[in-house]
Amino acid sequence: MSTLEIKDLHASVETEDGPKEILRGVNLTVRAGETHAIMGPNGSGKSTLAYAVAGHPKYQVTSGEVLLDGENVLEMEVDERARAGLFLAMQYPVEVPGVSMANFLRSAATAVRGEAPKLRTWVKEVKDAMADLDISSEFADRSVNEGFSGGEKKRHEVLQLGLLNPKFAVLDETDSGLDVDALRVVSEGVNRYRASGETGVLLITHYTRILNHITPDRVHVFAGGRIVESGGPELADELERNGYQRFVQAEQKAL
Ligand code: ADP
Ligand code: MG
Numbered sequence: 001m002s003t004l005e006i007k008d009l010h011a012s013v014e015t016e017d018g019p020k021e022i023l024r025g026v027n028l029t030v031r032a033g034e035t036h037a038i039m040g041p042n043g044s045g046k047s048t049l050a051y052a053v054a055g056h057p058k059y060q061v062t063s064g065e066v067l068l069d070g071e072n073v074l075e076m077e078v079d080e081r082a083r084a085g086l087f088l089a090m091q092y093p094v095e096v097p098g099v100s101m102a103n104f105l106r107s108a109a110t111a112v113r114g115e116a117p118k119l120r121t122w123v124k125e126v127k128d129a130m131a132d133l134d135i136s137s138e139f140a141d142r143s144v145n146e147g148f149s150g151g152e153k154k155r156h157e158v159l160q161l162g163l164l165n166p167k168f169a170v171l172d173e174t175d176s177g178l179d180v181d182a183l184r185v186v187s188e189g190v191n192r193y194r195a196s197g198e199t200g201v202l203l204i205t206h207y208t209r210i211l212n213h214i215t216p217d218r219v220h221v222f223a224g225g226r227i228v229e230s231g232g233p234e235l236a237d238e239l240e241r242n243g244y245q246r247f248v249q250a251e252q253k254a255l
C-alpha cells in the first residue's frame with residue numbers, strides 16, 4: 001500500500017520583498033485508498049502546500065520532507081514526481097497554445113507510463129473518458145486550457161486524473177468556478193478514480209459543498225500555514241455551520 005507523508009514542511013514564497021514564510025510545519029500522512037480534505041480560509045497557505053509538493057519554482061521548501069513510499073519527492077524533478085505516481089492539479093492551470101488536448105494527454109500518459117500508449121486503444125480510452133465527463137469530442141483538438149471556461153479546465157483536470165491513474169492526487173480548488181451540474185460531473189469523475197481503493201486523494205478546498213459529493217475519510221483545518229485540527233467528515237459539517245473564525249483566532253493568538 002502506498003503512502004504519501006508530509007513531515008514538518010516549511011516553505012516560503014518568493015515575493016518582491018524577498019522570501020515570505022507561508023508553511024509553518026505541515027504534518028500529514030495519506031494512505032492509498034484514503035481521501036483527505038484540507039479546508040481553510042483564503043490566504044492560509046493551502047495552494048502553497050500544493051505548489052510546494054508540486055515543485056513550483058516560486059515556492060522554496062526551507063525544511064521538512066515529502067515522502068512517497070519512502071522516496072524523497074522534494075529531490076525529484078517535476079516529471080519524475082509524475083512518474084513516481086503523484087498528480088498535482090493546480091488552482092490556475094497553465095495554458096499551452098498550439099498543443100492539442102489529445103497530444104498533451106498522450107505525452108502525459110507516455111511520461112507516466114514510460115512508453116507511448118498504443119494509438120488505437122489510446123484514442124478509445126480518451127473518447128470513453130471524455131464521454132464519462134460530458135466533454136464534447138471537439139475538445140480533443142483544442143489547445144490545452146486556451147480559452148477554456150473554468151468548468152472546462154476542471155473537467156480537463158479530472159480527465160487527466162482518470163487517464164493517468166496516479167497513486168496520489170492533489171486537487172486544489174477543483175470545485176471553484178463550477179456550477180451545480182459541472183460540480184456533480186467532476187465529483188463523479190473523482191469518485192470513479194477513487195473507486196479502485198488503491199489511490200489516495202488530497203482535496204484542497206475553501207468550501208464544504210464538494211464534500212457533499214466526495215466524502216472524505218479525514219478532514220484537516222488549515223490556518224496560518226499549518227494543520228490546526230483534524231477529524232472525520234463531521235468536522236466539515238461543523239465548518240459549514242460555524243466557519244473558520246475560531247481556528248483563525250486561535251492561530252493569531254499563538255503567533
Ligand atoms: P490559499 O490557497 O489558502 O488561499 P495561498 O497559498 O494562495 O493560500 O497563499 C498563502 C499566503 O501566501 C497569502 O498570504 C498569499 O498572499 C501569499 N502568497 C502566495 N503566493 C504568493 C506570491 N506568488 N507572491 C506573494 N505572496 C504570495
Ligand atoms: Mg488563495
Ligand code: MG
Pocket residue numbers: 046047048091173
Ligand atoms: Mg488556494
